Amino acid sequence: MSKQAKKVPSVAYFCMEFGLDPSFPIYSGGLGILAGDYLKAAYDDGYPIVGVGILWRKGYTSQYVDDSGYPYDLSPEYNFDFLKDTGVKVEVSIKNNPVTLKVWLAEHFNNAPLYLLDADLPENKEPWLTHSLYRGNHDDRIAQEIILGIGGIRALRALGLDIDLYHFNEGHAVLAGIELIREKMMAGLQFEQALQATRREIVFTTHTPVPAGNESHHHGALSYVGAYNGLTYEQMNRIGGDPFNMTVAGLRLSTLTNAVSQLHGETAQQMWQHVTDCSPIIAITNGVHQGTWQDPKMQEALLSGTSLFAPHQENKQRLLAEIQFKTGHVLDPETLLIGFARRAATYKRGDLIFRDRAELLPLLQNRQVQLVFSGKAHPQDHEGKQLVANLVALAKEFPGQVIFLENYDMTLGKLLTRGCDVWLNNPRRPMEASGTSGMKAAMNGVLNFSTLDGWWVEGCQHGVNGWQFGDAYIGDGQDEHDLNALYRTLKEQIIPTYYQDRPKWESMMKASIQSGTTDFSARRMVREYYNRMYQVVAAPQAKIS
Ligand SMILES: *Cc1c(COP(=O)(O)O)cnc(C)c1O
Secondary structure, eight states, rough: OHHHSOOOOOOOEEEEOOOOOOOOOOOOOOHHHHHHHHHHHHHHOOOOOOEEEEEOOOOSEEEETTTOOEEEEEEEEOOOTEEEEEEEEEEEETTTEEEEEEEEEEEEEEEEEEEEEOOOTTTTGEEEEETTTTOOOOHHHHHHHHIIIIHHHHHHHTTOOOEEEEEEEEETTTTHHHHHHHHHHHTTTTTHHHHHHTTTTTTOOOOSSSSSGGGGGGGHHHHHHHTTTTTHHHHHHHHHHTEEEHHHHHHHHSSSEEEEEHHHHHHHHHHTTTTTOOOOEEEEEOOOOOOSSSSSSHHHHHTTTSSSSSHHHHHHHHHHHHHHHHHHHOTTTTSSSEEEOOOOOOOOOGGGGOOHHHHHHHHHTTTEEEEEOOOOOOOTTHHHHHHHHHHHHHHHTTTTTTTESSSHHHHHHHHHHOOOOOEEEOOOTTOOOOOOOHHHHHHTTTTEESOTTHHHHHHHHHHTTTTEOOOTSSSSTHHHHHHHHHHHHIIEEEEHHHHHHHHHHHHHHHHHHHHHHHBBHHHHHHHHHIIIIIIHHHGGSOOOO
């Protein structure tokens, strides 16, 4: 083999959001956390990956609740002084106007280099396009996707970076593929040849199995805002269909696609089987960055064989102190604490545990459980906000026993996935692509208690490192079925173990930390992306002449 063939492919990883640090809130939730963890794990192991994203000057949303419990949104301006100015500017065209994008570099958080595009410049007509993540109207979204995709490729060129493969994390970035095609057509290739050559450079990660979560655009809007980028309707239709579906485009622009858990792999294959000329979909399960999410004290205690309870109780106390600070309520460190923090989406069924009062009330009255919730709704999602308001109302109904914490973010995520005793997750199967908060919990000896969806299908060893409930049931009455199973498992297994069998609980914590750390780390994930995606796609025999 020549030296060339053995070179580790260099990868540009495109994502709309990156969750690297609480002080750098250019993320909304799971997708961004995944991307941030990815860049950190790549840095740890020296992989030649760079990230490409957008500098959201006002972040996503800071969300608090008013007296009625209904959430309202704030958009503070953040200080991003730690970013490096690369001195590079690139231009894209939006609605036939030139838009200049400044390129910043973030490498502050022990992460692989992250290049961020910023339209907030005096010369731009719409400097607010890069202010707020996932806000704005439909045309704004297309404009933001032009910035990420087309602007992203131009930034890589202007920076002089040598990139072998482009990884689109989610469909938001697919316009980068349109720019790669345009480049090749400018160099003389026909559209079809340019498309095929471009596919050899792209891998794609698909995320949500919720159909509505897979964005699509009308061609009129795409063309008007400038996403065609020199291509024709026929060519764009060939890639994304009509309406133009971003996930379908990702599937057709790539050589290989992955889903983010094994179950999601099966779901995604079925979901997209009607798509012609679709790249094969494999499954690479997500992982989380150990250095970010795992309390080193837990790992130390595990290795030295000392008590896991002592460091865990410290983490629990830290969470209880935060709860007291934020809400005034004092929780009991000796009472089982169940945590649940998610984006407020209906399929996640955040209120499931409350739907059987006859079961819940005695557990609360006898002080056998206490519950802590957190989560944001999208600023324009009234239904999601109503879910939050309902949780807040429940917290008022059970003061000091049910807690709702406002403004779920990485800081709270870290406190919760370290400080609860049990981490509850109850998505309606099979709607959760992976889920990563449970992996954070697992690494900290916080025992998962979840329906068999997303990563937990692989992660769960029932009664050994956590518990499943509902036996993977899908069908009529799924909510009731799961609710029933939830209480049976809670009352017959979890509560008795917690109060009466501490040695078993501790051995479960141990198993949880071990399996979490080996199987669900971002280190394992990045290695798998290299071995099963990048190396395969970049192999010389996979290249067209
Ligand atoms: C980890 C994390 C997520 C993703 O967790 P899920 O289990 O996928 O819901 C979302 N938001 C924050 C703030 C996180 O820390």
